[in-house]
Amino acid sequence: MSDLIRRDPRTEWIARNRLHPLHAELTAPAGDVRGPTGLLRKNPHGVGFIGPNGLKRIDRLAIQLGESGPQGGQRRGAKAAVEVQLPLVTVESPDFYVVAVLDMVGGRLTGHDKDVLGQGHKLVAATEGQGAVVAVTFGDSKEEAFDKAGVDRLIQFTGEQYEGYSPEQRVTALQAVERELDPEYWLFPDSIAGGQELGCRLAARLGERPATQAWQVDAFTSLCRGGSQRIDISRETPRLLLLGEECADQIDETRHEATVIELAGVPGTLARIEDCGAVDVDPSQVPLGEAEFILSAGNGIHDWDQFHQAADTLRATEGASRVAVDDGFMPRHRQVGATGTWVTARVYVAVGISGAIQHMQGIGQCDKVVAINSDAGCDMVKRADLSVIGDSQQILAELIRLVESRQQGGAENAA
Amino acid sequence: MQPDLSAKNLNVTSLISVGQHPKSGRARRAEQDARAVELGLTLSGDQLEMLHVGAGDDAVMRSYLGMGLPKMTLLKQDDGADAVPVLCDYLASHAPDILLTGVRAESGEASGMLPFLLAEKLGWPLVSRIAEIGDVKDGVAEVLQALPRGQRRAIKVRLPFVASVDNAAAEPRQSAFGPGQRAGINDMPVAGGEDTVRAGWEESPARKKPKRLKVVKAKTAADRFKAATAKASGGGGKILKKETPTEQAQAVLDLLIEEGVVR
Numbered sequence: 001m002s003d004l005i006r007r008d009p010r011t012e013w014i015a016r017n018r019l020h021p022l023h024a025e026l027t028a029p030a031g032d033v034r035g036p037t038g039l040l041r042k043n044p045h046g047v048g049f050i051g052p053n054g055l056k057r058i059d060r061l062a063i064q065l066g067e068s069g070p071q072g073g074q075r076r077g078a079k080a081a082v083e084v085q086l087p088l089v090t091v092e093s094p095d096f097y098v099v100a101v102l103d104m105v106g107g108r109l110t111g112h113d114k115d116v117l118g119q120g121h122k123l124v125a126a127t128e129g130q131g132a133v134v135a136v137t138f139g140d141s142k143e144e145a146f147d148k149a150g151v152d153r154l155i156q157f158t159g160e161q162y163e164g165y166s167p168e169q170r171v172t173a174l175q176a177v178e179r180e181l182d183p184e185y186w187l188f189p190d191s192i193a194g195g196q197e198l199g200c201r202l203a204a205r206l207g208e209r210p211a212t213q214a215w216q217v218d219a220f221t222s223l224c225r226g227g228s229q230r231i232d233i234s235r236e237t238p239r240l241l242l243l244g245e246e247c248a249d250q251i252d253e254t255r256h257e258a259t260v261i262e263l264a265g266v267p268g269t270l271a272r273i274e275d276c277g278a279v280d281v282d283p284s285q286v287p288l289g290e291a292e293f294i295l296s297a298g299n300g301i302h303d304w305d306q307f308h309q310a311a312d313t314l315r316a317t318e319g320a321s322r323v324a325v326d327d328g329f330m331p332r333h334r335q336v337g338a339t340g341t342w343v344t345a346r347v348y349v350a351v352g353i354s355g356a357i358q359h360m361q362g363i364g365q366c367d368k369v370v371a372i373n374s375d376a377g378c379d380m381v382k383r384a385d386l387s388v389i390g391d392s393q394q395i396l397a398e399l400i401r402l403v404e405s406r407q408q409g410g411a412e413n414a415a
Numbered sequence: 416m417q418p419d420l421s422a423k424n425l426n427v428t429s430l431i432s433v434g435q436h437p438k439s440g441r442a443r444r445a446e447q448d449a450r451a452v453e454l455g456l457t458l459s460g461d462q463l464e465m466l467h468v469g470a471g472d473d474a475v476m477r478s479y480l481g482m483g484l485p486k487m488t489l490l491k492q493d494d495g496a497d498a499v500p501v502l503c504d505y506l507a508s509h510a511p512d513i514l515l516t517g518v519r520a521e522s523g524e525a526s527g528m529l530p531f532l533l534a535e536k537l538g539w540p541l542v543s544r545i546a547e548i549g550d551v552k553d554g555v556a557e558v559l560q561a562l563p564r565g566q567r568r569a570i571k572v573r574l575p576f577v578a579s580v581d582n583a584a585a586e587p588r589q590s591a592f593g594p595g596q597r598a599g600i601n602d603m604p605v606a607g608g609e610d611t612v613r614a615g616w617e618e619s620p621a622r623k624k625p626k627r628l629k630v631v632k633a634k635t636a637a638d639r640f641k642a643a644t645a646k647a648s649g650g651g652g653k654i655l656k657k658e659t660p661t662e663q664a665q666a667v668l669d670l671l672i673e674e675g676v677v678r
């Protein structure tokens with residue numbers, strides 16, 4: 001054949017015209033193409049696809065995943081949904097254990113718990129031999145992501161004797177862990193959610209002198225906050241540590257086994273402390289920043305008496321958006337958001353709130369958000385874990401009715 | 416309402432310590448200890464025994480006494496010495512029914528271990544972070560414990576017991592200067608062992624804790640761009656659009672029940 005390069009205007013035209021029935025065949029990446037000298041030739045024009053505006057697009061995200069060609073653009077959405085599988089770290093026969101006793105507020109890992117687990121892995125890495133981080137939890141847990149938080153082994157104490165305020169029984173259980181595993185380190189979150197109390201109790205029982213409010217810990221020295229947050233104490237790292245918040249980075253790049261360990265048995269204790277259950281507190285007395293459950297009202301509320309009644313029947317603390325406050329329906333100290341209160345509620349129910357960014361900033365720390373709104377496209381619905389689309393007045397009325405009938409049913413059952 | 420318990424002849428002891436103003440560092444009445452004294456005063460009036468171990472800064476001791484007590488006990492020893500063995504000996508022989516402490520000291524190590532060590536050594540039950548003591552009947556006290564988020568829990572505990580008093584307890588009454596000056600301080604010299612462990616520690620003014628940075632671990636420019644610009648999107652939240660209001664309300668209620676906020 002002659003060396004002259006011959007152009008084929010027709011195929012070129014088909015390659016340009018993405019609506020042509022033969023277009024896909026022509027632009028599909030051919031297999032290996034050998035040049036006249038036998039060298040492997042790559043066609044730089046073969047990658048990518050023609051975007052909707054007729055311009056060529058190269059999707060490098062898709063190339064990384066090993067897929068290219070015309071479908072790249074459509075696959076992209078699908079790819080985002082596929083969760084990346086983190087590498088699994090296994091510890092087969094650990095030489096030693098680091099035990100972290102977790103708060104598990106509401107049955108889920110708190111940020112503080114995850115910090116403590118991260119610290120556990122830091123200590124494992126700094127100690128010779130293979131170690132495993134053991135998480136100890138009390139009561140029923142709703143947590144599913146123990147593996148992603150860095151739990152190698154899991155000990156769960158469940159049952160009636162661990163419900164409510166049962167520190168004496170819990171310390172007995174921890175003593176059983178001490179006998180069985182003889183941990184290298186004991187880690188507790190130094191928190192008001194129970195970690196501090198349990199840690200101190202165990203320290204007193206074992207005769208250890210704990211490092212408290214420790215916030216920078218390695219295998220040799222710990223830096224601890226002293227009284228009134230005014231001094232730092234640098235000391236040798238003891239075996240039992242009560243760790244402050246953000247003491248170490250959380251685990252987020254690996255998965256762990258979270259294998260459940262069963263303990264032989266924990267002796268019961270004579271309960272000298274009896275838990276008589278939670279006492280009803282007036283939710284309107286709870287400061288907004290601390291409240292656990294907030295029912296918040298925005299511009300979408302038209303019947304304010306009904307809203308107050310709903311908050312009362314649900315026993316929720318009331319919150320409001322700025323519009324509701326500016327219009328005089330709610331007091332200023334109830335305003336949630338950038339210029340109001342930054343709330344930490346576990347459950348936040350937003351009724352008729354559109355979700356302006358100034359409002360969203362205030363609810364950044366909330367766990368579960370429920371939106372009741374007539375507009376399915378608003379930002380609050382995008383943030384919410386559960387959204388119901390409809391008229392707030394009707395839904396609140398139904399909610400009040402359901403809760404009231406539930407309470408009556410409960411009272412009849414109890415009677 | 417607090418039932419009047421001063422007629423019950425309860426032996427209540429409050430431990431007090433020298434507090435510290437969080438900003439100026441000036442010695443003062445410790446916040447939680449003052450609340451413990453206030454609680455003790457409502458329980459047993461001026462029969463309350465106030466106890467301090469240490470050198471006993473006179474001005475601070477008198478500011479506690481100014482809350483309306485004729486006298487207090489001071490177990491005098493060096494400020495650095497270990498207070499626990501001395502307290503254990505004293506309490507074992509004086510046997511109060513209720514021992515009140517603060518949750519955490521305002522100066523020094525502030526480990527919050529003292530009530531736990533005392534309870535362990537004395538073999539008494541301990542209730543932490545209490546807000547109120549209700550009725551005491553047949554050797555059992557009804558106690559209200561302060562939980563996070565302003566919640567309260569009712570607890571029954573046998574006497575004698577140790578309780579640490581939370582900031583949620585009733586505010587301490589004002590201290591009157593004159594009566595405080597006139598009140599008596601019984602001091603007893605004691606010798607607690609020196610705290611040798613602590614001698615090896617280094618103390619320095621508190622450093623500012625570094626703020627945790629949000630590290631974006633994106634591998635590509637497009638991911639980084641998205642992380643920097645994306646709005647918070649829940650993604651995967653359930654949306655109920657077509658259901659009747661009753662079904663929608665039921666779904667909301669189910670979630671509230673599952674989260675345990677509606678009982």
Ligand SMILES: Cc1cc2nc3c(=O)[nH]c(=O)nc-3n(C[C@H](O)[C@H](O)[C@H](O)COP(=O)(O)OP(=O)(O)OC[C@H]3O[C@@H](n4cnc5c(N)ncnc54)[C@H](O)[C@@H]3O)c2cc1C
Pocket residue numbers: 297298299300301302320321322323324335336337338339340341351352353354355356357358359362372373374375378390391392393
């Ligand atoms: C400097 C600055 C600071 C600010 N700080 C704050 C702040 O701290 N906190 C704050 O909240 N705002 C703040 N804002 C105001 C904020 O930008 C919004 O204007 C405000 O949050 C909107 O409140 P909203 O969602 O209640 O009202 P709208 O935006 O009017 O939303 C009302 C929502 O209710 C829905 N609705 C209407 N009728 C019904 C019905 N019958 N049933 C169900 N749903 C219905 C609508 O679909 C809409 O989504 C600030 C603004 C500025 C400029």
